[in-house]
Each structure stands twice: as structure tokens, then as C-alpha cells.
Amino acid sequence: MIAHYGYKDASGEYFIILDTEKCDGCGACVDACRWGVLEVGVDPNNPFHEEPIVLVTEEHRNKLKYSCAQCKPVSDRPPLPCVSACPNGALSHSW
Amino acid sequence: MAQEVRTTGEYWRWTESRWNDPDIDWRKAKTITAGVDVGSVSSQAVIMVDGKIFATGNMRTGSSSPDSALNVTNWALEGTGMKIEDIHYTVGTGYGRVNVPFAQKAITEIACHARGANWIYGPTVRTLLDMGGQDCKAIHCDEKGKVINFLMNDKCAAGTGRGMEVFADLLAVPITKIGEVSFQIDEEPPAVNSTCVVFAKTEATGLLRAGWPKEKVIAAYCSAMAHRVAELLERIGVEKDFVITGGISKNIGVVKRLEKELGIETLKTDFDVQLAGAVGAALFAQALLKKHRSAA
Incomplete structure (x- = not known):
């Protein structure tokens, strides 16, 4: 499943996109994120999948533009820590 | 005269309903x-x-x-x-x-x-738009009704049932008649610019003051809502068969304008898709x- 966590408002689209087939719930991205945006838990959207996977926390889901801003300087943006930490390439950002 | 009080009209009110099948013997x-x-x-x-x-x-x-x-x-x-x-x-x-x-x-x-849309409309459903009271969800599913891709927007009230309730109240048109009334116009007006419900309401008040009939204002808002959810659908794409669930699916003013914008028709059913x-x-x-x- 491709899960889009985030929102779209008049200023743009802010989604963290997770491929749940690729995510093995290792939590490397959770450790890499200094802002506590990610967590490991049971997928609430798939009642028959009990293995833990990565989720975007409820707290940050509706403010990703600001939560992720620290890792996204306007110029010379370095690779995103959460995206680079994932060994399976399961994570991406829409902005 | 003694003070007189009365309640204002509540145009957002929709019909509550229930149903049961008397032929089923649940005790067995x-x-x-x-x-x-x-x-x-x-x-x-x-x-x-x-x-x-x-x-x-x-x-x-x-x-x-x-x-x-x-x-x-x-x-x-x-x-x-x-x-x-x-x-x-x-x-x-x-x-x-x-x-x-x-x-x-x-x-x-x-x-x-x-899962519900798969049961109501059958296994051909691939894209589903749930227009709820307070959020809007775009979902892709397979022939078994399993989610393949989803996107949810619950940060903004534009494109939700609550937004439409606000307009029903503002324009004094019962919510169940909004869709019908939105087509009682000579030509399609441009959509309301604001996507935010609060500002869209401000804009609508301005249009009324400028002499627009309420039918035209409703049409402009239905267009804005259709355009807004069409934009949301763009991210995950629309595949046939396409269906809309949730309360707004009962509003033809939004549904028909959305179908036109996407160039795809929604499947129809007599079942209450709410x-x-x-x-x-x-x-x-x-x-x-x-x-x-x-x-x-």
C-alpha cells in the first residue's frame, strides 16, 4: 500500500509517502528524525497486517510543512535524514 | 408587548434514516x-x-x-x-x-x-473519493476492496460536508436541495476563489451584496469544491471505475461538476452510500x- 500522510492546503502539498510493502518496520528513519515525526506501530489501515510498520505521528500529520522545515533549507538541500536512513527506499516526500 | 424569542431556520439539517429487513430471522x-x-x-x-x-x-x-x-x-x-x-x-x-x-x-x-465501496458497487471500483463531514479521502483499491494507495486531507474544510452546511445556512437553501438549485442558472459562473470555507463564505457574502442571485453563488461554490477535490485526486490519479461515497455524494451540484472536470463518470447506485x-x-x-x- 502507498500511504500518503500529510495534507494539501493553499500553500502547497505536504505529504510523506510510505510504501508499506517495502517497509519492514526497522525504525531506522524514526531514529534519524530529530523532530519525532515518525513512529513504528501497527498499520491502522490494514486490519490483517500485524507486522509493525512506520507511521507519521498524529501530532505531526497536520503540520508537516513546519515539522520537516528544519531538514529542508531553501538552497543546497542535503539529503533528508529519514529518506537516506531507510535501507529499503520505502520513504519519500512530496515537497 | 412582552419579549418574543424564536429560533432561526437551520438549513444544514439533513434527513436521518433507518431501515431493516423484516424477512431475516436473526434468531437463527x-x-x-x-x-x-x-x-x-x-x-x-x-x-x-x-x-x-x-x-x-x-x-x-x-x-x-x-x-x-x-x-x-x-x-x-x-x-x-x-x-x-x-x-x-x-x-x-x-x-x-x-x-x-x-x-x-x-x-x-x-x-x-x-471495503464498503467494493461491496456496494462491485469489484470494478478502482478509485474512491470519500467526501466526509470534516475531511476528504482519495483511495485506490484492488478488486477485493483492499487499499493500494490513499491520501487523506483533514486539515482543511474545503471539499467537505461541513463546508456545504455553512453555505446552506448562509444562503437559506436546505442542504438536500443545494445540488438541484446550483443548476438553476443561465450560465456557469466562475468558481469562488477562496478554498478556505471561512473565506469562501466571506467571498459569497460579497457576491450577494454585488447582486448575484443565490443560485449563482451556490453554483460558484459547488464548482470551487469540485475543483478542490479534483486537485487532491491528481496526486494519486483517477482510474475507472470511479465512485464517490460520503454525504457530498448526494449533492449533484458537486458530483456533476467534478465528473465534468475529471472527464469521468461516477458509478450510480440506489444504496445509501453514506x-x-x-x-x-x-x-x-x-x-x-x-x-x-x-x-x-
């Missing part, structure tokens, strides 16, 4: 499952007996999620002789899903709407009950 049933969808604006209960829909209820959500869940389920069961205790397995879904006191499990409305989430939850309850029983 092997499985009785329920799906209870406590949404931000409306709550639905669907009770299934051996895989068939036995009773349904659809009413407004109150301030307490547990009470809303109990009220809507009791109302659906009224006169059938069945009580909540007779239900073998209940799944809660929607905004208040963790607050359904008699549910064994909570499943998100994303999974439940996809129940889709609860139907999906009742189906999940059935599968989980089966799993539970075989494990015991």
Missing part, C-alpha cells in the same frame, strides 16, 4: 456482526446477519462519540427485537472509532470505505469473527 443466524462509523458530522450503523444487511441507521453525531455509537445502533435495531448484546462482533470506524464502547476492534475509515464506511466495518467484523472462531 450463525453470525451477527456490526459496523459502526462515528464520523465528525454523521454516525452510521450497519448490522449484518450471515453476510446480509439486516438493519441500518444514519443519524447526526452528537458531542459524545460513545453516545452517538450507542444511539445510532439502538435506533437501527429498534423494533427488531435484537439488542446490542446479541451482536457477535463489532468493528468501530470513522473519526470516533476508538470510542465505540461495544466494539472489539477499531479500523480506519480508509480501509472500511474501500453507509459505505459502516458496511465495510461490518464486513471486516465478519472476517475477524471467522478468524477468531477458527482460532478458538
Whole structure:
């Protein structure tokens, strides 16, 4: 499943996109994120999948533009820590 | 004269409804499952007996999620002789899903709407748009109703039922007539610019002051809402067959304008698609009950 966590408002689209087939719930991205945006838990959207996977926390889901801003300087943006930490390439950002 | 008070008209009010099948003898049933969808604006209960829909209820959500869940389920069961205790397995879904006191499990409305739409419209459904009271979800699913891709926007009220309720009240047109009234115009006006409900209302007030008839203002708002959700759908794409569930699916003013913008028609049904989430939850309850029983 491709899960889009985030929102779209008049200023743009802010989604963290997770491929749940690729995510093995290792939590490397959770450790890499200094802002506590990610967590490991049971997928609430798939009642028959009990293995833990990565989720975007409820707290940050509706403010990703600001939560992720620290890792996204306007110029010379370095690779995103959460995206680079994932060994399976399961994570991406829409902005 | 003594002071006189009276209540103002409430045009956002929509019809609550319930239904049951008197031909089903639930006392002989092997499985009785329920799906209870406590949404931000409306709550639905669907009770299934051996895989068939036995009773349904659809009413407004109150301030307490547990009470809303109990009220809507009791109302659906009224006169059938069945009580909540007779239900073998209940799944809660929607905004208040963790607050359904008699549910064994909570499943998100994303999974439940996809499963419900698959049951209501059949296995050809690939794209589903759930336009709820307080959020909007775009979902891709496979032929079994399993979610493949989803996107949910609950940050903004544009494109939601609540936004339409605000307009119904502002323009004094009953919410159930909005769709129809939005076509009583000579030509399609440009859409309202603001996507935010609060600012769209301000803009509409300005248009009324500028002499626009209310039909034209409603048309402009329906267009804005259609455009807004079309933009949201762009991210995950639209594949045939396409369906809309949730309260706004009953508003032809939005549905027809959205179909036109996307260049794709939605599947139609006589079934109350506001129940889709609860139907999906009742189906999940059935599968989980089966799993539970075989494990015991």
C-alpha cells in the first residue's frame, strides 16, 4: 500500500509517502528524525497486517510543512535524514 | 408587548434514516456482526446477519462519540427485537472509532470505505473519493476492496460536508436541495476563489451584496469544491471505475461538476452510500469473527 500522510492546503502539498510493502518496520528513519515525526506501530489501515510498520505521528500529520522545515533549507538541500536512513527506499516526500 | 424569542431556520439539517429487513430471522443466524462509523458530522450503523444487511441507521453525531455509537445502533435495531448484546462482533470506524464502547476492534475509515465501496458497487471500483463531514479521502483499491494507495486531507474544510452546511445556512437553501438549485442558472459562473470555507463564505457574502442571485453563488461554490477535490485526486490519479461515497455524494451540484472536470463518470447506485464506511466495518467484523472462531 502507498500511504500518503500529510495534507494539501493553499500553500502547497505536504505529504510523506510510505510504501508499506517495502517497509519492514526497522525504525531506522524514526531514529534519524530529530523532530519525532515518525513512529513504528501497527498499520491502522490494514486490519490483517500485524507486522509493525512506520507511521507519521498524529501530532505531526497536520503540520508537516513546519515539522520537516528544519531538514529542508531553501538552497543546497542535503539529503533528508529519514529518506537516506531507510535501507529499503520505502520513504519519500512530496515537497 | 412582552419579549418574543424564536429560533432561526437551520438549513444544514439533513434527513436521518433507518431501515431493516423484516424477512431475516436473526434468531437463527450463525453470525451477527456490526459496523459502526462515528464520523465528525454523521454516525452510521450497519448490522449484518450471515453476510446480509439486516438493519441500518444514519443519524447526526452528537458531542459524545460513545453516545452517538450507542444511539445510532439502538435506533437501527429498534423494533427488531435484537439488542446490542446479541451482536457477535463489532468493528468501530470513522473519526470516533476508538470510542465505540461495544466494539472489539477499531479500523480506519480508509480501509472500511474501500471495503464498503467494493461491496456496494462491485469489484470494478478502482478509485474512491470519500467526501466526509470534516475531511476528504482519495483511495485506490484492488478488486477485493483492499487499499493500494490513499491520501487523506483533514486539515482543511474545503471539499467537505461541513463546508456545504455553512453555505446552506448562509444562503437559506436546505442542504438536500443545494445540488438541484446550483443548476438553476443561465450560465456557469466562475468558481469562488477562496478554498478556505471561512473565506469562501466571506467571498459569497460579497457576491450577494454585488447582486448575484443565490443560485449563482451556490453554483460558484459547488464548482470551487469540485475543483478542490479534483486537485487532491491528481496526486494519486483517477482510474475507472470511479465512485464517490460520503454525504457530498448526494449533492449533484458537486458530483456533476467534478465528473465534468475529471472527464469521468461516477458509478450510480440506489444504496445509501453514506453507509459505505459502516458496511465495510461490518464486513471486516465478519472476517475477524471467522478468524477468531477458527482460532478458538
